[in-house]
Amino acid sequence: MSRKFWLLIAAYAALTLALSAELIPVVWMLATSFKQDGQFFTDPPQWIPTNPTLEHYRSLFAELQFGRFLLNSVVVAALTTFGAVVLGALGAYAIARIRVGERTFMPLLFVQRMAPAAAIVIPIFLMAAGLGITNTVWGVALAHLSFSLPTAVWLMIGFFRELPDSIEEAALIDGCSRPQALWKVVLPLTAPGLAATAILTAINSWNEFFFALILTNTPASQTLPVALSNLVVPILEIKWGAMAAGGVITVLPVFLFALLVQRHLVSGLTGGAVKG
Amino acid sequence: MSQRSYPTRAKPLPGGPRRPWHQTDAAFGWLLLAPTLLLLVAVSLYPVVRILQLTFYRWNYARSESPEGFVGLRNWERLLSDETFWGSLKTTVVFLGIALPIELAIGLGLALLLNREIRGRGLARALLLPMMMSPVVIALVWKMMYAVPYGPLNALLKGAGLIEQDLLWLASPGLAMTSIVVATVWQWYPFAFLIFSAGLQTIPKEEYEAAAIDGAGPWALLRHLIIPHLASFLLIILLSRLLDGFKTFAIVYNLTGGGPGDATNLISFHVYRTAFASFNLGYGSTLAVALMIVMLAFAGVVLWMTRRAGGRSE
Numbered sequence: 233m234s235r236k237f238w239l240l241i242a243a244y245a246a247l248t249l250a251l252s253a254e255l256i257p258v259v260w261m262l263a264t265s266f267k268q269d270g271q272f273f274t275d276p277p278q279w280i281p282t283n284p285t286l287e288h289y290r291s292l293f294a295e296l297q298f299g300r301f302l303l304n305s306v307v308v309a310a311l312t313t314f315g316a317v318v319l320g321a322l323g324a325y326a327i328a329r330i331r332v333g334e335r336t337f338m339p340l341l342f343v344q345r346m347a348p349a350a351a352i353v354i355p356i357f358l359m360a361a362g363l364g365i366t367n368t369v370w371g372v373a374l375a376h377l378s379f380s381l382p383t384a385v386w387l388m389i390g391f392f393r394e395l396p397d398s399i400e401e402a403a404l405i406d407g408c409s410r411p412q413a414l415w416k417v418v419l420p421l422t423a424p425g426l427a428a429t430a431i432l433t434a435i436n437s438w439n440e441f442f443f444a445l446i447l448t449n450t451p452a453s454q455t456l457p458v459a460l461s462n463l464v465v466p467i468l469e470i471k472w473g474a475m476a477a478g479g480v481i482t483v484l485p486v487f488l489f490a491l492l493v494q495r496h497l498v499s500g501l502t503g504g505a506v507k508g
Numbered sequence: 509m510s511q512r513s514y515p516t517r518a519k520p521l522p523g524g525p526r527r528p529w530h531q532t533d534a535a536f537g538w539l540l541l542a543p544t545l546l547l548l549v550a551v552s553l554y555p556v557v558r559i560l561q562l563t564f565y566r567w568n569y570a571r572s573e574s575p576e577g578f579v580g581l582r583n584w585e586r587l588l589s590d591e592t593f594w595g596s597l598k599t600t601v602v603f604l605g606i607a608l609p610i611e612l613a614i615g616l617g618l619a620l621l622l623n624r625e626i627r628g629r630g631l632a633r634a635l636l637l638p639m640m641m642s643p644v645v646i647a648l649v650w651k652m653m654y655a656v657p658y659g660p661l662n663a664l665l666k667g668a669g670l671i672e673q674d675l676l677w678l679a680s681p682g683l684a685m686t687s688i689v690v691a692t693v694w695q696w697y698p699f700a701f702l703i704f705s706a707g708l709q710t711i712p713k714e715e716y717e718a719a720a721i722d723g724a725g726p727w728a729l730l731r732h733l734i735i736p737h738l739a740s741f742l743l744i745i746l747l748s749r750l751l752d753g754f755k756t757f758a759i760v761y762n763l764t765g766g767g768p769g770d771a772t773n774l775i776s777f778h779v780y781r782t783a784f785a786s787f788n789l790g791y792g793s794t795l796a797v798a799l800m801i802v803m804l805a806f807a808g809v810v811l812w813m814t815r816r817a818g819g820r821s822e
């Protein structure tokens with residue numbers, strides 16, 4: 233057999249192994265969320281529940297207030313995304329197309345990248361306390377903007393720069409003002425990139441745990457990751473079924489979103505460092 | 509795109525009336541940028557300045573809602589002799605020193621093996637799912653995998669004949685670090701795979717062909733063509749994962765709580781415990797600034813080493 237053949241076998245073996253390793257734990261979570269109480273850990277383990285139940289999903293919403301947490305997460309992600317994409321698009325346009333302010337923006341981006349959340353969370357917590365927005369979705373969204381906004385600007389600078397200068401120049405010569413050129417020509421042409429930025433911003437805000445943990449301690453304001461954490465690290469015993477169901481609910485929207493932005497996923501996940 | 513075509517006149521008309529400054533492009537640009545800059549100053553630059561300032565104060569938030577008094581360098585003196593802090597720094601370096609090389613090795617190996625036109629290569633995209641999951645869900649998933657008794661991971665390992673007795677993944681001091689390393693590698697080696705794959709795509713086909721004509725074997729190909737080409741991609745992965753790695757928090761908080769003992773007391777978790785579980789904002793700030801300095805130092809070393817390596821190969 234040729235070397236090429238063995239390399240092909242090796243490639244498939246590695247792909248199969250990697251896929252099973254990445255998916256088995258996720259499958260286990262999914263299976264557990266449908267198991268009856270008492271079936272969670274058995275010998276041999278049940279990879280497919282024998283008599284599946286929706287009881288844990290029911291109790292999440294009926295008893296554990298997950299409807300509320302879901303709503304909070306949606307609101308925080310929406311506020312963060314709206315702020316980051318609207319402000320970020322304007323800022324990125326100024327940097328990429330009008331060519332002002334890059335030397336002011338880059339040091340701020342650097343500060344944000346180097347400052348760990350553990351450091352800036354203390355002043356942000358004090359700021360939120362001063363503004364009276366601890367235990368509100370506003371406080372969490374403000375904290376999420378601290379990392380979402382610079383990342384969104386950075387990504388969108390890349391998208392704006394991909395657009396040839398000639399298109400906008402043509403519009404300006406045609407008699408468009410700068411605001412008109414931005415609104416009528418540049419934004420429509422970069423819309424796919426902006427949409428991808430929006431979805432990635434939403435995913436990051438949706439998943440964020442640290443700021444949300446510190447800025448909220450009431451059910452009325454907590455997001456899904458914080459509520460989920462209360463099930464993972466409970467005061468009493470772990471409710472495995474409800475915990476797994478909560479995990480499924482938290483990742484499902486992200487997976488759906490990810491399918492939508494497959495094409496831009498690579499440049500998004502790598503912070504614009506690599507074009508997909 | 510619209511159907512309309514733009515006339516291509518070469519230049520704007522010269523000698524037109526000068527516009528007042530507030531109607532220039534630059535003024536418009538700064539106007540667009542202003543909200544972003546102001547917000548970033550408020551939520552990024554100001555917090556860094558503020559936390560530097562707080563390191564000089566004594567402040568227990570449980571006792572008082574404002575700083576309790578200026579203490580000069582006392583917090584910093586305490587830091588120097590704080591064995592828990594240095595211990596957690598060492599634990600973090602050990603954690604990164606194990607996890608990052610494994611992520612790089614698996615990511616590179618897989619990228620090399622899959623860098624060909626084969627059926628089903630698109631399935632590799634599914635590898636990215638854990639990267640997009642909340643760190644809380646990562647911890648949740650592994651809490652179930654590591655469960656004892658009858659946990660699925662122990663069952664799989666027993667089935668494969670690798671172990672005979674259940675391993676106490678989270679409860680034994682020796683294994684707890686391994687447990688968070690496994691969960692971290694599981695989530696993040698696909699990032700290395702993703703970037704290395706993108707890097708391999710940038711090597712022109714002609715260079716492989718030229719190397720083949722020169723009679724280069726697979727090993728020479730790897731050493732003289734592929735590795736040099738991937739150096740800048742390696743830097744992206746290393747810097748990004750290093751900075752993220754120092755921020756590792758949710759996995760520790762949800763999986764081990766820093767224990768058993770201080771076996772997994774990573775530095776970000778330690779800062780959290782000091783500032784928010786003990787409400788010691790003054791000393792907590794000092795720990796946070798120390799963490800920031802350590803991160804800057806590590807990032808600086810990585811950049812310096814790449815520059816030196818780059819200088820030598822040219």
